[in-house]
Amino acid sequence: MVPVTSVGADSPVDGIVATVPIVLSLLVAVWALVAAVRHRPPDRVQFVGLAVLEVALLVLSVLALVAVGGGDRPGEPGAFFGYLVTLVCLPPLAWVLARMEPTRWGSAIVCAVCLVTPVVVVRLQQTWEVLGG
Amino acid sequence: MVETGSARQRTNSGPGRLLIAVYLLFAIAATSRAGLQLATKFDEAPVAYLLSGVAALIYIVAAVGLARAGHTGRRVALACCSVELVGVVAVGILSLVDKDLFPDETVWSQFGSGYGYIPLVLPVLGLIWLWRTRRAPA
Numbered sequence: 624m625v626p627v628t629s630v631g632a633d634s635p636v637d638g639i640v641a642t643v644p645i646v647l648s649l650l651v652a653v654w655a656l657v658a659a660v661r662h663r664p665p666d667r668v669q670f671v672g673l674a675v676l677e678v679a680l681l682v683l684s685v686l687a688l689v690a691v692g693g694g695d696r697p698g699e700p701g702a703f704f705g706y707l708v709t710l711v712c713l714p715p716l717a718w719v720l721a722r723m724e725p726t727r728w729g730s731a732i733v734c735a736v737c738l739v740t741p742v743v744v745v746r747l748q749q750t751w752e753v754l755g756g
Numbered sequence: 757m758v759e760t761g762s763a764r765q766r767t768n769s770g771p772g773r774l775l776i777a778v779y780l781l782f783a784i785a786a787t788s789r790a791g792l793q794l795a796t797k798f799d800e801a802p803v804a805y806l807l808s809g810v811a812a813l814i815y816i817v818a819a820v821g822l823a824r825a826g827h828t829g830r831r832v833a834l835a836c837c838s839v840e841l842v843g844v845v846a847v848g849i850l851s852l853v854d855k856d857l858f859p860d861e862t863v864w865s866q867f868g869s870g871y872g873y874i875p876l877v878l879p880v881l882g883l884i885w886l887w888r889t890r891r892a893p894a
Contacts, residue, residue, distance in 0.1 A: 701796060705788045716780070724773045732777045739781055 634751045635690035636683060641748060644679040645741040651676060652737035658730035665721040665729040673721075673733065676740070677714040683744075684711055687751075698753025706747040713740050767833065767889050768825040775885055778878065779819035785871075786812035786863050793860070801860040807847065811863045811875075814840055818882065830886060837882035844868055844875050 651672035658666060684707055697703035717736035721729040768776060790808035798805055814836050821832030848867035851858050861870050868875030 701792045702789075705792060709784060709788065712784075716777075720773060720777050724769065726770060728770050728774050731771075731774045735774060735778055736781070 635686045636748050636751055640683045640686055641744050645744050647676045647679055648737045648740040652734050655730045655734035659727045662727045664725040665733055669733050673714040673718050680711050697751040699750040703750040706743055710743050766825045767822050772885055776819055776822045779815055783815040783819050786815055804858040804860045804862045808862045834886055837879040840879035
């Protein structure tokens, strides 16, 4: 592995602002998985978890937008903003689908979406840090 | 029209809803990615990007088909899942045999390895789900 130049240090989507939603998302995913395995519909914890996750993602987005407003530019602007928009839509999507499906499968949906979210956060970071070449 | 409506599970509830959710996620991911690639760097890998576009379209139609759940919806979903399965296997093999054909990644390259092989699993699950909801389980 060649050490990459320190572009990552300037990334507004790195560190704690990204770690918090990733960890939160995984926690909700595990909780929802347990619920699904136990034949439980989405419970209060899952919905509160989704709400808190959404807040964490909005904080991340605002910080990213502030950085862009301050003159910083993501490596791949198109992809970056695409991922950003997708990201903040994920918890509401899970919420709506979970409300529509008050069975164990609702919990399974919450679990699936919460497994996808960390992936999107990581992709978001990658599209910021892309280096020419 | 012999089967009773209540005995027959509809494709858009229960596990089907989870399937639709995953299809939706893939539709969003593939559409935005393909759209971006087609818009910004079409010349670099036209075949790969067009294919991504087609795949994206199929995910959308499949999701709608499953969600609509009627007779037509099932048929549409069946067609989409079949095309997907053939597509992901064919492109998977082609991308291994002839790398030059797809200079850039598509959703289906290397059997969807870039997406955790979900593109390969998804149509299979879709077909199984359509099969299981075909008739009322005894």
